[in-house]
Amino acid sequence: MIDELAVIIDSLVPGDFLPSEPKLANQLGVSRATLREAMRVFEGRGLIIRRQGVGTLVASPPQIIESGIETLESIESQARRIGLEVTMGDLGIKYRQPSSEELERFAMLNGLNVVEISRVIEAEDRPVAYLIDIMPEDLLPGETQGSDFRGSLLDLMIQRDHPAISHANSEVMAISAPPDVARQLNIQRGDVLLCLESWLFTQEGTVIDHTYSYFLPGTFRFHVLRRPAEG
Amino acid sequence: MIDELAVIIDSLVPGDFLPSEPKLANQLGVSRATLREAMRVFEGRGLIIRRQGVGTLVASPPQIIESGIETLESIESQARRIGLEVTMGDLGIKYRQPSSEELERFAMLNGLNVVEISRVIEAEDRPVAYLIDIMPEDLLPGETQGSDFRGSLLDLMIQRDHPAISHANSEVMAISAPPDVARQLNIQRGDVLLCLESWLFTQEGTVIDHTYSYFLPGTFRFHVLRRPAEG
């Protein structure tokens, strides 16, 4: 069945709509649930786009952002390098009390809040990443004040001299999209995401930022040089 | 609903069985389909194990293999470092003609076949990874001859002097398990996997191995140091 679906998608050109799910299920002789299961595969590869209330259409092949995973670089600047335009959705800014773990990690002064900043990155009118930064409020770059900020938080932090960024320690994970992230990225919960959880270090060795980056498959390609251990 | 399920799982100790799916669905007041959707989340985190014909049980917290992703090291040797015992399932060995792309990549002599080697790695009686190596047949280490080979292919290649391994170029991906891989790892298709696709280079700069490594969430933790680009 999945092969038949592949043929149908193949026979269409980017921008074309597939028949509606009930029709297509009928046409292929399967239930809608089974059809949707199959469509997930193609959606995961970025070949089709499903939009509630609109329909399912064949996607244009995306421009791929390729980068070494060991390079700490904002999505905006990666995109700029290949001439791809990315836009940032609305900033979600939330101040809250730090957890005890955060108090320790950030070596925060008493009484300060942490600020949690979330935003969706879009390229070619599709969400491609969802970023969350958590940091002590006094370390938030001043440029971000005002809700019209549209640049890269990471770029601001790298460019400023104080505190100076040294590196990030990141963990690489494959996860199934949690409900809140799925909603933000306009995908179904359970869809596959590549996630980097990072702690940003200053040259003094203190942690000033804790981030989660969720990447949709298709637009990003991370590579890494792996070398045998010494000895 | 998912929270109620979390409480139930929390209240059990590793090794305990959950009620059967129909019973549990009834108990929680949802359909079996919905329950299964929720259970996927916990299965993805390695908290529960579902076995067809047996039941669903609460998993013991796995020992976690932690490693820098930029280190080229076999799973066996990573596991040895933390005192975890891993075993290798049966080798699948298949000889076949190289594709035109492989001919070029491997700079192969005419008439040679490539050999495709696949195996499942298990730890604590659970599959944790699925590895596939594709290489020209004349480069396959002699030790692997005979179906009772149980060691690490990568270790053999790193240890031998000719050809000497320099590094691997790997791509990091999050994928939804394809049917064949899902079957091997005893998971459901659509479950989340971290995948490394690598090309192994000799010090002469030629490619001698093409590998896919699929990692189940839970047992492995990859991290990486990310540094700002120069300038």
Next chain:
DNA sequence: CAGTGGTCTAGACCACACG
């Protein structure tokens, strides 16, 4: 064999987009 999880079906209702 009985009981389990794996998969599929048919049908329903909802949230959403767009005219």
Next chain:
DNA sequence: GTGTGGTCTAGACCACTGA
């Protein structure tokens, strides 16, 4: 309002396990 995808339900059959 109409049609779309998103989600859920109830029920069925299959494949597998272990007694």
